[in-house]
Amino acid sequence: MNDDLLDLLLTGLGETVYMVVFSTAVALVLGLPLGIILVVTEKGYVLEALKFNKILGTLINVVRSFPDIILIVVLLPLARFIVGTTLGSTAALVPLSIGAAPFIARIIENCLKEVSFGKIEAAMAIGANPLTIITKVLIPEALPSLIRGITIAVIAITGMTAVAGAIGAGGLGSLAIRFGYMRFRDDVMLATVVTLIILVQGVQWGGDYLAKYINRKRYKFD
Template identity: 65%
Template sequence: MKDDLLELLWRGLLETLYMVLWSSLFALLLGMALGVVLVVTEKGGLLQAQRLHKVISTVINSVRSLPFIILIVLLLPLARFVVGTTLGPTAAIVALSIGAAPFLGRIIENSLKEVSVGKIEAARAMGANASTIIFRVMIPEALPALIRSMTIGIIGIVEFTAIAGAIGAGGLGSLAIRFGYQRFREDVLLSTVILIIVLVQVIQWTGDTVAGRIERKRTRFE
């Protein structure tokens, strides 16, 4: 291993964590909004609006059908408008957030659909309005499934950061391509792969642990 390996890996890891943190935050907020709207506007939903549901569903499917590398290129003008540049981790956050949000929206939608219809109807019978049912019944009841869904989404964002590295986003992906592949640095390439694997494992373990604790706590009180 060369003397600069640790410095390169540390810088790449920090850039990756920076992108994952902020992209996850924005993508989760947007994805949660999309998931909730999809559930409540579907046929028989709390706020049934089938035309709106169809439009949102079509947009989500359209964005999800695009390969991420193409989506990044399409979003370069937006990144320049928002952050003033198309290069670096901050610019990549724009594409990462928008690219991950539709995927998160779908898996959050599926998680919310697991909530018992009986509990929703009971809340309706007691006079609860739509917002109360969403925030006091649906989301709390689906919380373990939501956490697991969000965990999958965050892992997807980690993978996206590696792809974004191909066009100058920085992070471990860029390090693997620029130093590991293009400069034939096998030590860099192997080390970045190991770091990404470890990062994914930590995220998965954290999500599973939090979801499991919530489920066990609920079981004790039932």
């Protein structure tokens, strides 16, 4: 591998990891409470509010219905307002975070719904308040599933960074387009694809390992 290709790959990888880490963190801050609210406001749950649940679910579905590239373009003015530019990795954090938050919310919702409703009813029967039920029953019981779900979200966000690279966000996606495709450099294209595969496999392995570790610890103490 020649020096210029290595430098390009390291720069692109660094920008991609930067976008993935920070946009995932922000999307979790937004999506986790949304997912919890979607569950606890359903019929029979601790904060039942059916109309609110339906409205929130509809809004989340509206955002999720946008293709990644369109959503990123639509949110570029907001990125300019927040960070002062629409170019670069930092500007991409805004559309990536907002675009991923509804996806994470639905993942959180599905994971929490896997918790036996009987356990929730038991907690309600002994007078546990909603916050206690959420923090002591729902989240702990669903934790391995939540980790696997978040792993899927991280991989999806990694794919979104590649799309964002097409409109000036930087990262491996931009590298593949600007240097691999537009300059007809097959070595750059191949190296970028291999790097993305390794990155995604590493994320998947890490998420699976952590979920299995938590399961082992749970059964050990049970």
